[in-house]
Amino acid sequence: MSDDEKFRESSERLRARIEALKNAPPLEKARTFLRDFCAATSGLPEIEEQIRFSLGFNSIPVWTGLEGLEAVLSDDSLEPATLVSLVRQDANQLKVPPTPEAARAFLTKLVEILRRELAVEDEVEGEPFFEPGGVYTLPDAEGAPGRLRNIDMLRVGDENFALFVPEHARDEEGPYTVYRYQVTPEPRMTYERVTEPELVAGVLHAHRTYGQPEGK
Structure with a gap:
């Protein structure tokens, strides 16, 4: 296989993964974000650094993470144990107490960070000039x-x-x-x-x- 073919195959796999992430159920979006951005960190400050780093080249996983977490936090039918599992297992944040209240507080702080960083992403580019299609x-x-x-x-x-x-x-x-x-x-x-x-x-x-x- 030539280098060009390898590059095309890699690009196609990446595009397929991104499309799958965009179309995933909210809970899966949340889990994917927590595993990718949180599981190898020691807490919120380090997670925030990971988010900023990702925004430098691909904001899609950050956006889908926000969508998933917001949906999870607004879902009244979600089992309390699932919140604990998201934080303790998917995010690997073992310092967070294993209670639904502590898990919800952690995820809420994470959503606040995501909203802030995504707003900053556009602000650093200056005031946008609106145009149709933009x-x-x-x-x-x-x-x-x-x-x-x-x-x-x-x-x-x-x-x-x-x-x-x-x-x-x-x-x-x-x-x-x-x-x-x-x-x-x-x-x-x-x-x-x-x-x-x-x-x-x-x-x-x-x-x-x-x-x-x-x-x-």
Whole structure:
């Protein structure tokens, strides 16, 4: 087998693993993250270093880890013993007391670290300049951090707006998130999430009317 063939085979295996991770159930996403990022560490400070290192070349395992852990922590039907197992066995954090309360506290701190580091990942690149098709780390319509894809930029009245859906959602599916933005001379872009339902509805109406401002 030539070097090129070996490289292609390795790349295909990596792509397949990434796709499998993206489509895995939440509990499996959480377990994979804990095994890969936590099991060989001595605690949260070292885990944070691992996360930062990974963000330097591949953020997907970090994002899927956050998705899995958030889902696990919000699942009221999850057995308490599973929380303990996640921390003591998958994450190998034996200093954490073997109780559901201690395990939940540890995983909650881990989620806080993930959210913070993923926000910093985009901040260090400077203020984003929105463009249709671009994917950005931003709070979604509910205020939770996520990867949002810009599907339109339009002007309604005297203001500029950017319309987003989740990264892998179809344009017509939603849920929709709207940001008001302004380009300033430095140059940079300032922006804020729109929370007023009537204004969000107005932007959606403008988008659906050929992507033009209302009245045009």
